[in-house]
Amino acid sequence: MRDQYQVTLYDPADVDAFSGDPDELYWTLDGLTPADNPTARIESISTSGRFIEVTVRGDASLMIRYRESDAADIHHVDEADILAAHQAIMACLSRAHEWRQALDPISGSFRTADLRIDYQQTGLSTANAMLDNLKRRQRRNLPKVVPPTILWGSRTITTGDTWHGVPGSGKVAVRILRPDRVHEHGIAIFAPGGTLTVGPAQSARETVIWPTADTAEIVVDYIAPAQTLQVCNVYMVRNGTSERVDRWSENAGMVIEPAGELERIYHCNHASTAPPGFADLMFSLRLLAGS
Structure with a gap:
């Protein structure tokens, strides 16, 4: 026993x-x-x-x-x-x-x-694995890496993407390749110092998209003075009568797949999916021509 x-x-x-x-x-x-x-x-x-x-x-x-x-x-x-x-x-x-x-x-x-640790073997959630890696780098006075990444089996994972070098303004197309049919699982896009707009909605510093089974492609207008867009997966957390949009906790994370200079594909894991498979939500971001 x-x-x-x-x-x-x-x-x-x-x-x-x-x-x-x-x-x-x-x-x-x-x-x-x-x-x-x-x-x-x-x-x-x-x-x-x-x-x-x-x-x-x-x-x-x-x-x-x-x-x-x-x-x-x-x-x-x-x-x-x-x-x-x-x-x-x-x-x-x-x-x-x-x-x-x-x-x-x-x-x-x-x-x-060693810094090169396969965290998939540790039993830790992705959030704690990221924390361990961050503190390990700090103890060695190593420079901060943005976005922070860790090794997870044969893949490199992160809790969010920072896309540097985008035009200061333009449009991105968000294409839903696989909606999450189990969880309330969405996409957050943030433009530091700028704004984002979807259709007739009011401009905001961040836009959150909640894909459904029939969501195909959504075009987002953006202004990004820092020439940077930040992207992560988000999810709804409910507790009794309260609810909030959460991110970066438990097993939340993503694998980023480059698809040329103008497009990236994101394979996302929901916070509650264990062990992480990074197959709950899949979407792409593409900078539109002329942006």
């Missing part, structure tokens, strides 16, 4: 159930701060003495203490990378490996962690 675990943060008296979900574990590790909340203790409630205790240091490396049972010794792992720790702890909690086999090899991984 698989063990059940609890996690202690901040106050030793404040103990919560711990599901072992990959994103929950990542949030727990990423939320550790040296001054305010340095340590998380994940402890079995079914096997006496079994625990993993993670402490963050000032350089963001992790120190780990662990023991598999009352009868075992306490072991130490030093200077662990957050994602390496995440993967090793997941293996321990799922009993995929013996704890020493999973945890001991990640000692020193903070110094040797």
Whole structure:
């Protein structure tokens, strides 16, 4: 029978159930701060003495203490990378490996962690994978990449596209290649410092298109002083009587397929589709001749 675990943060008296979900574990590790909340203790409630205790240091490396049972010794792992720790702890909690086999090899991984990570293998949502990659680049003082991208299996994915070098004004045709027949799944186009207009509607800084099964092509007039258009997939989130248009959360993301200098094709994953297949919504943007 698989063990059940609890996690202690901040106050030793404040103990919560711990599901072992990959994103929950990542949030727990990423939320550790040296001054305010340095340590998380994940402890079995079914096997006496079994625990993993993670402490963050000032350089963001992790120190780990662990023991598999009352009868075992306490072991130490030093200077662990957050994602390496995440993967090793997941293996321990799922009993995929013996704890020493999973945890001991990640000692020193903070110094040797690679930037080129296949996040499809981590169990993280695309949102947390993007967060991990961003923080990894920041720790190495690497320049910001726009749009940020990560490796997902054999594909490169992003949460949104930034199309530089478009004419300062013109028209784009949005062609729906595959509407999402399951979710309320749409397309947001933003012109920094400019405006967009669809038909007789009032101009706005951003336009949101909600494709239906009979939507073929929509022409958007734009003014883009920065010669940039930003594109992402959006979706409706409802909670009781409230609703909002959301983006970039959970498993939302897209694969961008160039189709020449004037056109791009977007393969989008809805936030709730797991594992991501990037086949929920497919559309293209094409700069019209003369724009």
